[in-house]
Amino acid sequence: xxxxxxxxxxxxxxxxxxxxxxxxxxxxxxxxxxxxxxxxxxxxxxxxxxxxxxxxxxxxxxxxxxxxxxxxxxxxxxxxxxxxxxxxxxxxxxxxxxxxxxxxxxxxxxxxxxxxxxxxxxxxxxxxxxxxxxxxxxxxxxxxxxxxxxxxxxxxxxxxxxxxxxxxxxxxxxxxxxxxxxxxxxxxxxxxxxxxxxxxxxxxxxxxxxxxxxxxxxxxxxxxxxxxxxxxxxxxxxxxxxxxxxxxxxxxxxxxxxxxxxxxxxxxxxxxxxxxxxxxxxxxxxxxxxxxxxxxxxxxxxxxxxxxxxxxxxxxxxxxxxxxxxxxxxxxxxxxxxxxxxxxxxxxxxxxxxxxxxxxxxxxxxxxxxxxxxxxxxxxxxxxxxxxx
Numbered sequence: 001x002x003x004x005x006x007x008x009x010x011x012x013x014x015x016x017x018x019x020x021x022x023x024x025x026x027x028x029x030x031x032x033x034x035x036x037x038x039x040x041x042x043x044x045x046x047x048x049x050x051x052x053x054x055x056x057x058x059x060x061x062x063x064x065x066x067x068x069x070x071x072x073x074x075x076x077x078x079x080x081x082x083x084x085x086x087x088x089x090x091x092x093x094x095x096x097x098x099x100x101x102x103x104x105x106x107x108x109x110x111x112x113x114x115x116x117x118x119x120x121x122x123x124x125x126x127x128x129x130x131x132x133x134x135x136x137x138x139x140x141x142x143x144x145x146x147x148x149x150x151x152x153x154x155x156x157x158x159x160x161x162x163x164x165x166x167x168x169x170x171x172x173x174x175x176x177x178x179x180x181x182x183x184x185x186x187x188x189x190x191x192x193x194x195x196x197x198x199x200x201x202x203x204x205x206x207x208x209x210x211x212x213x214x215x216x217x218x219x220x221x222x223x224x225x226x227x228x229x230x231x232x233x234x235x236x237x238x239x240x241x242x243x244x245x246x247x248x249x250x251x252x253x254x255x256x257x258x259x260x261x262x263x264x265x266x267x268x269x270x271x272x273x274x275x276x277x278x279x280x281x282x283x284x285x286x287x288x289x290x291x292x293x294x295x296x297x298x299x300x301x302x303x304x305x306x307x308x309x310x311x312x313x314x315x316x317x318x319x320x321x322x323x324x325x326x327x328x329x330x331x332x333x334x335x336x337x338x339x340x341x342x343x344x345x346x347x348x349x350x351x352x353x354x355x356x357x358x359x360x361x362x363x364x365x366x367x368x369x370x371x372x373x374x375x376x377x378x379x380x381x382x383x384x385x386x387x388x389x
Contacts, residue, residue: 091128096141144190
C-alpha cells in the first residue's frame with residue numbers, strides 16, 4: 001500500500017543494470033540467484049517508482065556481440081524504456097573486467113591497450129548518448145598498481161589526463177550534450193588506486209583542457225572504506241559546482257566494498273547526506289549503486305530496491321523535521337550569531353581591516369571557557385532520528 005515514503009518518478013531515483021542485476025556472486029562464492037534480463041529490470045523498477053536505469057556498456061551489450069546483435073539488444077532495451085516511462089540518465093564503460101585491462105585502461109604501460117581503451121569508451125559513449133544519457137561516469141577500476149616500481153605514478157597521471165582530454169574533444173566534436181563525472185575509490189580491486197578520494201579528483205579536474213565539462217561522482221561506500229566523512233566530501237563537490245552525479249549505498253567503515261542498501265548501516269551519516277543534498281538544491285539523479293544481500297532471491301532484490309528509495313524519502317522527511325524543530329533551530333541560530341560585531345574584521349582583506357584587527361585585544365582564556373552546547377544539539381538530533389521528537 002502506498003504511503004508518503006513510496007517513491008515517485010519526480011524523486012529521480014535510479015539504479016544500475018549491474019546493481020539489481022547482481023546475481024549474488026562474490027570472490028568466495030558462485031551466484032545465488034538467476035541473472036535478470038534488462039527488460040525485466042526496467043519493468044520492475046518502474047513499477048516500484050524508480051525514474052532511471054544506468055548501465056556499463058557490457059551490462060547491456062556483451063563485449064563480443066556482433067553489430068547485428070548489438071542493434072537488436074539496444075532496440076529491445078529502448079522499447080522497454082519507452083513502454084515503462086524510464087530514462088537512462090547516466091552511462092559508463094567497463095574497463096576493469098576483461099583481462100586486457102588488468103593493468104588499467106587509461107594508465108596501462110602498453111599504448112596498444114590504452115588505444116583499445118579509448119576505442120571502447122568512444123563506442124560506449126555513443127551507446128550512452130543514443131539511450132539519452134547526459135552524464136558519463138569514469139570509475140578507474142584497474143587504474144592503480146600492486147608493484148609500484150613498475151609504473152611511474154606521474155606518467156600514469158599524465159596518461160589519465162591525456163585520455164580524458166581526448167574524450168572531451170571527442171564529445172565536443174560529436175556535439176554531444178554530455179558531461180563527465182569521475183568516481184574515486186581508495187582501494188580494491190588494485191592494491192593501490194590512483195585518485196583514491198573525491199578530493200584527489202577535484203584537484204585533478206582543474207588540470208584538464210575542459211574542466212567545465214568534468215565533475216565528480218562520489219560514492220558513499222568508497223569514502224567510508226577509507227574512514228572518511230562522506231558528507232564533507234560531497235559538500236566540497238557541491239561548493240565547487242562539481243557534483244554531477246552521486247552514488248548512494250552504505251558501508252561499514254574500513255571494510256571491503258560492501259555496497260549495502262542505502263541507509264542500512266550508518267543512519268546519522270545517511271541523514272546528514274540527505275539533508276545536505278536537499279538543503280542545497282541538488283537536482284541531479286539519486287543513483288543507488290548497491291546490491292541486495294547474497295542471501296536473497298528475486299523477491300529480495302525488489303525488497304532491496306524499494307528499501308533504498310523508501311529510506312531516502314524517510315530521511316528527507318527527517319531533514320524537514322529538523323529544519324522545522326523550534327528548539328533545534330534556536331540552538332543553531334544561537335551558534336550562528338556569536339559575537340556578530342567581530343564580523344567586521346573578517347571576509348575580504350583590506351589594509352584598513354588588517355590594521356584594525358591587529359589592534360583588537362582578545363581574552364583568549366575567557367573565550368576558551370565558553371561552552372558551545374553541541375552535546376545538547378547532537379542529542380536532539382538522535383532523539384529526532386529515533387522518533388521520540
